[in-house]
Amino acid sequence: MTPPAAGSPAPSRSFASILLAPVKLVMGIIDVPLRALQKATGISGMAIFFLAPNMLIFGIFVLLPLAINFVYSMTGGTAFFLADRTFIGLDQYDRLFECSNYLDPMSCQEDAFWTAVGNTGWFVVLQVTLMILVALGTALILNRKLRARSFWRAVFFFPVLLSPVVVGLIWKWILQRQGLLNFALFEMGIEPHNWLTDRTWAFVAAVGVSIWAHMGFYALILLAGLQAIPKDLYEAAEMDGTKASRVFWRITLPLLAPNLLVVVVLALIKAVQVFDEVYVLTGGGPGTSTMFLTQYIYETGFASQLRNPGLAAAASILMGLVLVVLTLLQLGIGRKTEPKGGKK
Amino acid sequence: MGQITLTDIKKSFGAIDVLHDVNLHIDDGELVVFVGPSGCGKSTLLRVIAGLEKVTGGSIDIDGRRVNDVTAAERGLAMVFQSYALYPHMTVRQNLAFGLENSKMPKAEITERVGEAARMLEIDAYLDRRPGQLSGGQRQRVAIGRAIVRRPVAFLLDEPLSNLDAELRVSTRAELAALHARLSSTMIYVTHDQVEAMTLADRIVVMRAGRIEQVGTPLDLYNTPANRFVAGFIGAPHMNFLQGEVAERTGDSAIVTVAGGVRVHLHPVEGSMEKGQKLTVGVRPQHLVISADPTSPKVKLRLVEALGSETVIHGEINGERLMAVLPGQQRYRAGDEVPLDLEAAPLHLFDENGMRIFSTPGTQRRLSA
Amino acid sequence: MGAASRFIFRRRGGKGWHWTDIVTWVWLVGGLLIMFGPAVWLGFSSFKSPAALAEFPPTILPYVTQQVNVEGYEQPLALYEASLPDGSTQVLAEVRRIGIVSQMVDPNAPGEIIRVNIGDRTPVRTMSFATENYTEPFVQFDFVQYLWNSVFVTVTATLITLVVNSMAAFALSKYEFKGRSVAMLIILATLMVPLSVIMVPLYSIISAIGLFNNLWGVILPTVATPTGVFILRQYMLTIPDELIDAARMDKASEWQIYWRIVLPLAAPALAVLAIFSVVWRWNDFLWPLIVLSRRELYTLQVGLSIYAGELNVQWHFILAMTVVTMIPVVLVFIFLQRFITTGIAGTGLK
Structure with a gap:
């Protein structure tokens, strides 16, 4: 984004002005009471007025849930209204951590939770590592002297905009028994496979699809980082006759490191929350092989038969702690390098 | 219409005091220039008058009415901003009309006033352009036009020429002076450029560190600066200052030694000067002359700048730096030793606190080694 | 070349x-x-008929076997090109198949049954776009309703987001007031609060204020995005304060300054946020899934996923509706891709 361009030419106003006429009228009417308010409260009062709606909504729908989540996790029963729930202290946490053998998640009372934790852990490690490698490769290639670079950049970015449901369905369609992948393998003489009903392959598919869907975003940030590296450094290295591999290890990578760190942490934060596209793709199955933490929380909290919102709240707080650590890490890195936003 | 009185104005941002007890009266129709180095509080003072900043203490009166609690919009002032602050998404016409529309003026009168101001400033050809499509000088005119259409009690101008290139600055300066003569309304003009201050002002207010150092006509300030700061700030190149002490004091004459032994003979002197008193002697570079007497103290030249019409020499005398502007073209080179004298040079003497002891062009002076 | x-x-x-x-x-x-x-x-x-979808190996383009109504047969019969024993080929309609032998008739002379080995006949196929894949879900199922719900949620949430976020960003970028840094801190600290962490209590709040099974329950929790406030504030910081001062000298009220000066000047950032918001809200899945439990309230994403999760999976409808769900995002991609990519590269936001 660029600051307001002083030199931008005037677009044709006629159509816009017709469109804006009712807006103008409304804004003008609103202005009357607001002038009175301004007279009464002064300019700083107006600041509060401007901030209030956002903070109000934000308070009710983000801060308040965040706060009562702790209380929630210390109550039992299936009721949703906090007043109807009984206080049970840390029982929900005890339940999550109650195992007869701490080395075997299946011996825990909430084995589903630990399965989800284990799945999420593996997913995070695999997905983030592979995705960052692919994104870095893509960014390096897009940073070369390419014709139509913005076209190629768009190609890799395309899946990022797709909804998780669409992503899940596209790949479900391709990976099904009579799908495109099996056809392609069949043509190559390889036995078709039931990708989504095999425990291992379903997990691999979840990782792969999630990389497919998000890689472009990270490639884009890394590309921006690469393009911010001053060109004269490369020219200087060329004058010195530096080998290409050495240029990569000694110039590109160190200068990209801050961006790379930010990207890794962002990807970690996102991967811990993995849910939507995998849920649509596999429904968490077969069995529980692709059930991740968010799905566990969702099902524990809302699945009608064995609903336990308190347990779900406790699990979500544990997940929140992991995210807090990652966020602090990200803010710490961000402060050291340059101000960076988060992502929604 | 257009009298502004400031009484004991104080302003602080948090723990930082920006203005200390500023007192000033500005008469109707006067063009007053606030001048001083950056950070001296001149812009803050202007914004306080405008109503964009609230004062911490003291009172502001416009035409006898206390306006401390009156908002910027209702003080009846107009301001020209350093960056011009033209609304980039509006045409020139809309820029000029915006303020008038906000005060619910009838459309016909708005059109008339905008047209009048545009003609006066010769910007009628670009009324339908946006600021982004104008040159710096044109934008500057629009900014002034936006102030004029308001028919304000007084104009406040915050470094209005600082974004123009040197040549345009000189011509616009002249136009501003003409505009002031024509509108004959009160103007307060803030600048850090003492040349602008000297050429435009009816009165100059020199500020430093949140205080007014001196108020006076341009020549007052030039001839009798109240202190070392004003002396150094007004006039270009800067006044030379030589540290010294009173060697002898007899009747109405005195001898002051400066720069490690050079003796300045003064006659007559006024004010309190005791033998042994430390003081500073100030002399403008233009007032130093080459001495015909070879026994005069010699300045060793470090740099000679030949400007054609004059020659600026930078030299050293017993370790003290000295600069002189000599008329015409001189055949000196760095390393030469040149005898200097004061002849009829006005001298300015400042005490240890930098306050003026006296400065007068009528004193007899002579240098001796 | x-x-x-x-x-x-x-x-x-x-x-x-x-x-x-x-x-x-x-x-x-x-x-x-x-x-x-x-x-x-x-x-x-998505343009293939169920029969074509079930084919293996699949074709890229949608082909169907041509059928013909033959006198004396109630059902339309499939057309084949058959090689006859005499070496000639003829277009015949298949009546029934017994083992490896197909009983066929000439559509123009349906009296006589011709037996052909199934290896000697190939179906007569033409390209045919099964547009009923698109029309039927709209007519027979609730997809029109889902589409409308999605559009309503997306447009409303985006408009409210723009207004509410820009007001807050204006306050946080152009005013000095007590509590400003606290508000900024809260916003920065919660940039990363994901739905998964607060979904249980958020659900209880939504149902407590009666927004369960209500599209507003989907909209409201999303509109006060810290991200949006953050993008807009960063941009508004680049608008010179002198413009605001000038407007104040020009007798503009603070509200006028907001909508006549700051909003038009922040248009590029507003556009970026609008695009992001449209994509976010259109794609939202988990939260609508939790809040909406009545069919007529489903958004496209929810409706589609539930429809696809049903036992009797009707892929031809699902594929078509997936394409419909994808269309707005693809349009955004085609026309605004450059806007988004530079926006992301500049702010690190998605």
Whole structure:
């Protein structure tokens, strides 16, 4: 984004002005009471007025849930209204951590939770590592002297905009028994496979699809980082006759490191929350092989038969702690390098 | 219409005091220039008058009415901003009309006033352009036009020429002076450029560190600066200052030694000067002359700048730096030793606190080694 | 050929092929196939009839076996090109199949049954777009309602987001007041609060204020995005304060300053946020899934996922509705892609 361009030419106003006429009228009417308010409260009062709606909504729908989540996790029963729930202290946490053998998640009372934790852990490690490698490769290639670079950049970015449901369905369609992948393998003489009903392959598919869907975003940030590296450094290295591999290890990578760190942490934060596209793709199955933490929380909290919102709240707080650590890490890195936003 | 009185104005941002007890009266129709180095509080003072900043203490009166609690919009002032602050998404016409529309003026009168101001400033050809499509000088005119259409009690101008290139600055300066003569309304003009201050002002207010150092006509300030700061700030190149002490004091004459032994003979002197008193002697570079007497103290030249019409020499005398502007073209080179004298040079003497002891062009002076 | 091949085979430095040139082109062309291929495949598949979808091996374009009404048969019969024992070929309609023998008739002379080995006949196929895949879900199922719900949620949430976020950003970028840094801190600290962490208590709040099974329950929790406030504030900081001062001298009220000066000048950032918001809200899945439990309230994403999760999976409808769900995002991608990519590269937001 660029600051307001002083030199931008005037677009044709006629159509816009017709469109804006009712807006103008409304804004003008609103202005009357607001002038009175301004007279009464002064300019700083107006600041509060401007901030209030956002903070109000934000308070009710983000801060308040965040706060009562702790209380929630210390109550039992299936009721949703906090007043109807009984206080049970840390029982929900005890339940999550109650195992007869701490080395075997299946011996825990909430084995589903630990399965989800284990799945999420593996997913995070695999997905983030592979995705960052692919994104870095893509960014390096897009940073070369390419014709139509913005076209190629768009190609890799395309899946990022797709909804998780669409992503899940596209790949479900391709990976099904009579799908495109099996056809392609069949043509190559390889036995078709039931990708989504095999425990291992379903997990691999979840990782792969999630990389497919998000890689472009990270490639884009890394590309921006690469393009911010001053060109004269490369020219200087060329004058010195530096080998290409050495240029990569000694110039590109160190200068990209801050961006790379930010990207890794962002990807970690996102991967811990993995849910939507995998849920649509596999429904968490077969069995529980692709059930991740968010799905566990969702099902524990809302699945009608064995609903336990308190347990779900406790699990979500544990997940929140992991995210807090990652966020602090990200803010710490961000402060050291340059101000960076988060992502929604 | 257009009298502004400031009484004991104080302003602080948090723990930082920006203005200390500023007192000033500005008469109707006067063009007053606030001048001083950056950070001296001149812009803050202007914004306080405008109503964009609230004062911490003291009172502001416009035409006898206390306006401390009156908002910027209702003080009846107009301001020209350093960056011009033209609304980039509006045409020139809309820029000029915006303020008038906000005060619910009838459309016909708005059109008339905008047209009048545009003609006066010769910007009628670009009324339908946006600021982004104008040159710096044109934008500057629009900014002034936006102030004029308001028919304000007084104009406040915050470094209005600082974004123009040197040549345009000189011509616009002249136009501003003409505009002031024509509108004959009160103007307060803030600048850090003492040349602008000297050429435009009816009165100059020199500020430093949140205080007014001196108020006076341009020549007052030039001839009798109240202190070392004003002396150094007004006039270009800067006044030379030589540290010294009173060697002898007899009747109405005195001898002051400066720069490690050079003796300045003064006659007559006024004010309190005791033998042994430390003081500073100030002399403008233009007032130093080459001495015909070879026994005069010699300045060793470090740099000679030949400007054609004059020659600026930078030299050293017993370790003290000295600069002189000599008329015409001189055949000196760095390393030469040149005898200097004061002849009829006005001298300015400042005490240890930098306050003026006296400065007068009528004193007899002579240098001796 | 010349220009195209010169373009495609353009090499680094122009002196022979470097291995990195090969990697680059493999990567780019492979990327093109992998990134666009699945969506394109989905698009083509969505026009196939259920029978064509069940075919293996699949074809790219939607083909159907031609059928014909033959006198004396109630059902339309499939047309085949059959090789007859005498070596000639003829277009025949299949009456029934017994083992490896197909009983066929000539559509023009339906009296006589001709027996043909099934190896000697190939179906007569024509391209046919099964547009009923698109029309039927709209007519028979609730997809029109889902579409409307999605549009309503997306448009409303985006408008409220723009207004509420820009007001807050204006306050946080152009005013000095007590509590400003606290508000900023809260916003920065919660940039990363994901739905998964607060979904249980948020649900209880939504139902407590009666917004369960209500589209507003989907909209409201999303509109006060810290991200939006953050983007807009960063941008508004670049609007010179002198403009605001000038407007104050011009007798503009603070509200006028907001909508006549700051909003028009923040238009580029507002556009970026609007695009983001449209994509976010259109794609939202988990939260609508939790809040909406009545069919007539489903958004497209929820409706589609639930429909796809049902036992009797009707892929031809699902594929078509997936394409419909994808369309707005694809349009955004085609027309505003550059806007988004520079926006992301500039702010690190998604």
